[in-house]
Amino acid sequence: MKTIPHIKTQVLIIGGGITGTGLARDLALRGVRCVLVEARDINAGASGGNHGLLHSGARYAVTDPVAAGSCCKEGELLKRLAPHCIETTGGYFVAVAGDDEDYIDDFERSCRQIGIISEPLDVKEALEIEPSLSPDIIAAYRVNDATIDPFRLSLDNIAHARELGTTLLRFHRVVGFDRQAGRIQKTCLTDTRNGGNTTVDAQIVVNATGAWAARVAALADVTINTICSKGSLLVTHTRITDGVINRLRRPGDADILVPGGTVSILGTTAERVDNPDVIFPEIHEIDHIINECSVMVPALVSTRCIRAFCGVRPLIDSGGGDDDRSASRGFMLLDHLEAGVDNFITITGGKLTTYRLMAEKTADLVCRRLGVGIPCTTHMVPLPNAEDVRWTEPGLSPRTWIARQEPDDLLLCECEMVSRRIVDDIVTSIRRQKGEPDLSAIGLRSRVGKGQCQGTICSQQLTAYLYRQHQIAAREGSDQLRRFLQERWRGQYPLLWDIPLVQAELQEAIYCGLFGLELDQEGT
Amino acid sequence: MNNHTVNEHIQCRLMVIGAGMAGMAATLFAANRQIDTVQVGVTGEINFASGLLDLLAVHPIPSGTLWDNPREAVRRLVREAPDHPYARLTMDRIESALEEFTSFLKKVGHPYYFHSGRNSQVLTAVGTAKTTYAVPLSMHNGSIAYKKRLPCLLVDFEGLKGFSGRQIAETMKRQWPALRHVSLGFPDVSGEAYTEHMARALETESIRAQLADAVRPYLKGVEMVGLPAILGIYRTRDIIAFLEDALGLPVFEIPGIPPSITGLRLREVFEDQLPHRGVRTFYQKRVLSAHIQKNGSFLFAVGGGEPEVRITADAVILATGRFFGKGLTADHREIREALFDLPVFQPDCRGQWHRRAFLNPGGHPINQCGLETDEQFRPLSLEKKPVHHHLYAAGSILAHQDWIRQKCGSGLAIATAHAAVAAFERATDNEIDASATG
Numbered sequence: 001m002k003t004i005p006h007i008k009t010q011v012l013i014i015g016g017g018i019t020g021t022g023l024a025r026d027l028a029l030r031g032v033r034c035v036l037v038e039a040r041d042i043n044a045g046a047s048g049g050n051h052g053l054l055h056s057g058a059r060y061a062v063t064d065p066v067a068a069g070s071c072c073k074e075g076e077l078l079k080r081l082a083p084h085c086i087e088t089t090g091g092y093f094v095a096v097a098g099d100d101e102d103y104i105d106d107f108e109r110s111c112r113q114i115g116i117i118s119e120p121l122d123v124k125e126a127l128e129i130e131p132s133l134s135p136d137i138i139a140a141y142r143v144n145d146a147t148i149d150p151f152r153l154s155l156d157n158i159a160h161a162r163e164l165g166t167t168l169l170r171f172h173r174v175v176g177f178d179r180q181a182g183r184i185q186k187t188c189l190t191d192t193r194n195g196g197n198t199t200v201d202a203q204i205v206v207n208a209t210g211a212w213a214a215r216v217a218a219l220a221d222v223t224i225n226t227i228c229s230k231g232s233l234l235v236t237h238t239r240i241t242d243g244v245i246n247r248l249r250r251p252g253d254a255d256i257l258v259p260g261g262t263v264s265i266l267g268t269t270a271e272r273v274d275n276p277d278v279i280f281p282e283i284h285e286i287d288h289i290i291n292e293c294s295v296m297v298p299a300l301v302s303t304r305c306i307r308a309f310c311g312v313r314p315l316i317d318s319g320g321g322d323d324d325r326s327a328s329r330g331f332m333l334l335d336h337l338e339a340g341v342d343n344f345i346t347i348t349g350g351k352l353t354t355y356r357l358m359a360e361k362t363a364d365l366v367c368r369r370l371g372v373g374i375p376c377t378t379h380m381v382p383l384p385n386a387e388d389v390r391w392t393e394p395g396l397s398p399r400t401w402i403a404r405q406e407p408d409d410l411l412l413c414e415c416e417m418v419s420r421r422i423v424d425d426i427v428t429s430i431r432r433q434k435g436e437p438d439l440s441a442i443g444l445r446s447r448v449g450k451g452q453c454q455g456t457i458c459s460q461q462l463t464a465y466l467y468r469q470h471q472i473a474a475r476e477g478s479d480q481l482r483r484f485l486q487e488r489w490r491g492q493y494p495l496l497w498d499i500p501l502v503q504a505e506l507q508e509a510i511y512c513g514l515f516g517l518e519l520d521q522e523g524t
Numbered sequence: 525m526n527n528h529t530v531n532e533h534i535q536c537r538l539m540v541i542g543a544g545m546a547g548m549a550a551t552l553f554a555a556n557r558q559i560d561t562v563q564v565g566v567t568g569e570i571n572f573a574s575g576l577l578d579l580l581a582v583h584p585i586p587s588g589t590l591w592d593n594p595r596e597a598v599r600r601l602v603r604e605a606p607d608h609p610y611a612r613l614t615m616d617r618i619e620s621a622l623e624e625f626t627s628f629l630k631k632v633g634h635p636y637y638f639h640s641g642r643n644s645q646v647l648t649a650v651g652t653a654k655t656t657y658a659v660p661l662s663m664h665n666g667s668i669a670y671k672k673r674l675p676c677l678l679v680d681f682e683g684l685k686g687f688s689g690r691q692i693a694e695t696m697k698r699q700w701p702a703l704r705h706v707s708l709g710f711p712d713v714s715g716e717a718y719t720e721h722m723a724r725a726l727e728t729e730s731i732r733a734q735l736a737d738a739v740r741p742y743l744k745g746v747e748m749v750g751l752p753a754i755l756g757i758y759r760t761r762d763i764i765a766f767l768e769d770a771l772g773l774p775v776f777e778i779p780g781i782p783p784s785i786t787g788l789r790l791r792e793v794f795e796d797q798l799p800h801r802g803v804r805t806f807y808q809k810r811v812l813s814a815h816i817q818k819n820g821s822f823l824f825a826v827g828g829g830e831p832e833v834r835i836t837a838d839a840v841i842l843a844t845g846r847f848f849g850k851g852l853t854a855d856h857r858e859i860r861e862a863l864f865d866l867p868v869f870q871p872d873c874r875g876q877w878h879r880r881a882f883l884n885p886g887g888h889p890i891n892q893c894g895l896e897t898d899e900q901f902r903p904l905s906l907e908k909k910p911v912h913h914h915l916y917a918a919g920s921i922l923a924h925q926d927w928i929r930q931k932c933g934s935g936l937a938i939a940t941a942h943a944a945v946a947a948f949e950r951a952t953d954n955e956i957d958a959s960a961t962g
Contacts, residue, residue, distance in 0.1 A: 280880055407714060408715055461686040461781070464649070464691050468690060472691075475651075477694070478652070493882075497855055498854065498855060506572070510572075514779060515648050515652050516653075516654055517883060518883040518929065
């Protein structure tokens with residue numbers, strides 16, 4: 001009989017989103033040995049499916065002052081400790097004619113009480129600063145919102161953790177726990193790429209799987225109550241505003257525009273879903289977002305959108321009825337001791353902005369259990385800028401390529417100007433981390449396929465290049481192409497009218513009409 | 525050509541709108557019948573043609589069943605999908621259309637091969653086998669090589685993106701283990717190599733000779749040589765003959781991602797030949813406005829951006845294509861025909877246009893939208909009557925087909941263009957008869 005590979009560690013962290021990677025770094029800084037397992041790739045869940053907003057806290061000032069206070073404090077801390085992931089855009093809250101004026105008063109008072117800076121602007125001044133705002137706005141406040149690159153943030157956290165000894169296993173799904181004598185004795189993993197099994201023997205197991213938290217807990221016969229609330233967002237072709245624009249009303253659908261490099265991101269919606277594995281941005285959500293956001297920024301009606309995406313918020317079920325907007329944005333740290341498992345912890349809920357605090361509180365609990373007396377340092381130690389993750393930054397690839405001026409350094413993705421050498425860098429970095437440099441992994445670490453052609457030309461250019469460099473063998477390339485094109489398609493299909501529809505038709509003509517990728521080629 | 529003065533007024537019997545495969549075919553067929561014809565259209569789209577002429581390879585779409593005999597496939601399709609444009613055509617019509625189209629191409633130096641009426645397969649740049657019907661000279665040997673799984677050398681070039689011999693060989697390895705590959709520098713090119721530049725370079729003999737010299741050391745044990753589609757634009761036949769002579773082996777091209785030479789070749793042939801056949805062509809111009817006049821004739825304003833020419837025509841063949849060709853347009857609510865605002869058969873709402881999986885085996889419902897016509901290929905009004913007695917439509921703008929998934933694009937374009945021209949000819953003959961007897 002084949003023996004199953006076995007790993008021994010102090011802490012097993014399940015989930016490679018911002019919570020899991022942040023926790024891995026926090027524990028690693030305290031000298032705790034960790035293994036982080038992720039069923040897909042870094043930020044495959046809500047950490048990669050949000051608008052990248054670093055909250056000033058003002059959004060929740062009226063409805064959730066505790067979460068608002070944490071956001072305010074953590075936001076300012078991150079601006080100091082991880083400035084390379086953040087653009088200090090500033091933000092605005094604007095109300096339009098017809099919005100509830102009582103809320104405007106509550107907003108100003110609540111911000112003041114919590115200590116969130118919100119500076120009233122007169123409408124004329126606001127229009128001068130952000131000319132694309134609707135002339136119909138009736139009130140405007142300036143706040144300290146900023147934007148953060150969630151991919152970079154998670155990749156930097158895990159890079160630092162690994163440097164300090166953490167083991168990362170991507171594409172490893174938890175398929176079961178061996179629970180005996182009130183403890184998780186072993187955790188069973190399956191490699192989703194080749195079906196291989198691994199077991200982990202950890203003193204403490206932390207479930208940081210976000211929207212999947214209840215499912216993972218159920219594998220250990222532990223029940224937790226979370227709500228899966230899907231939020232859809234869309235990306236415009238150009239950057240519409242300099243700052244973050246929020247609607248000055250109670251948190252609701254389609255109330256925010258967040259700039260991100262050369263684009264803007266509009267969102268969001270809130271729809272309950274049962275299964276976080278099967279989510280799509282729906283057409284009615286997209287149309288709703290455009291209609292609502294255009295109340296604040298009228299030009300959105302005719303702005304080209306290039307991509308839609310969605311994520312699932314893991315919300316805490318406080319029994320507040322059907323309105324998921326009123327569910328707390330605070331986080332939930334659950335020690336499953338009461339459920340009869342003494343080495344199992346779940347951390348869920350919360351916001352991207354408060355990830356560090358969530359990691360700190362979780363690591364404190366873990367360390368108490370382990371008897372480790374070393375305190376948290378993530379509020380003091382700057383987040384190192386891992387050199388090999390920078391290619392997600394919009395505009396960096398073109399600048400680097402132009403500056404290098406090497407005739408052999410051909411562009412593999414013309415829209416986003418990602419060249420052979422940049423791909424080489426990414427491949428080397430993935431290999432160093434013992435990963436497989438497939439199309440999707442390169443897509444996650446660069447802007448390949450994120451431009452106007454949505455991957456039509458660059459996906460095959462990249463595939464051909466990877467074959468030439470012996471990074472792909474056998475039939476893998478076709479499978480990778482299919483997967484990569486499908487990932488791009490998920491974001492395109494609700495937005496296919498006008499020019500994007502033309503682009504999609506060309507893409508299908510090439511990949512189906514000529515290449516026949518939709519047909520089963522295996523048997524022919 | 526294309527040097528008409530501003531605000532000139534032109535009259536013609538037939539106006540073909542569109543310069544893709546259907547527009548070129550309709551214009552050719554009209555010219556062959558001495559019909560006084562004007563053609564207007566941007567020829568950009570034909571650049572994307574693979575050069576292969578598909579007739580029908582897949583039916584039904586969801587099962588992805590590939591057919592060896594395209595005639596049997598058409599017969600089955602017509603029986604099971606009676607709204608498909610092929611159902612308005614006889615097999616004779618389809619055959620004679622393809623025959624007339626390819627014999628013209630043969631005459632001007634671009635012969636096509638039919639494998640005893642059967643479909644055949646050619647290798648693609650992603651390592652799949654594409655099922656098609658008529659294969660151009662440059663790809664003919666490739667389909668033989670595939671059929672016999674001959675030992676072949678696949679050549680790619682350092683600076684040419686999107687084409688890797690290793691990708692094709694690795695992907696095909698299980699079913700075709702005798703594929704080998706080599707990467708070479710293209711003569712006189714450093715840095716990026718562009719297909720069009722390479723193709724034009726090969727029009728000169730010294731470059732051909734250098735290419736042959738570069739390939740020659742790698743031929744041991746191989747029986748054919750496969751290359752990306754770069755073997756010239758005008759003298760492809762000569763270039764292939766030269767290379768085959770120099771290498772002592774048959775060579776073939778492998779179609780890949782755009783920009784591709786295979787489409788450019790066709791474009792150059794038509795742009796060059798159609799004016800010689802008496803057609804007045806306005807390439808790179810668009811129809812800016814279209815009116816049906818009181819006397820029943822059509823009046824068009826045509827130009828690059830501003831109106832440059834007014835054209836009056838008795839009849840129109842609309843071969844403007846789908847979304848890529850700009851024959852159809854869509855906002856976030858509905859799909860419209862761009863020129864006459866003809867009724868477009870379409871799904872009930874945008875939610876039904878596309879499936880959530882790009883490669884969904886059933887295909888996307890939006891691809892079946894388009895113009896519904898009568899038996900004469902005349903678009904129908906909402907009352908299911910022809911909109912105009914001399915307004916015809918041909919090619920991919922027609923409803924109830926999915927040329928991408930069925931692999932029937934060229935066949936559909938050429939055969940429906942043939943039928944539309946024939947319908948117009950028949951109608952005018954009848955009108956002459958009627959006026960003679962009346």
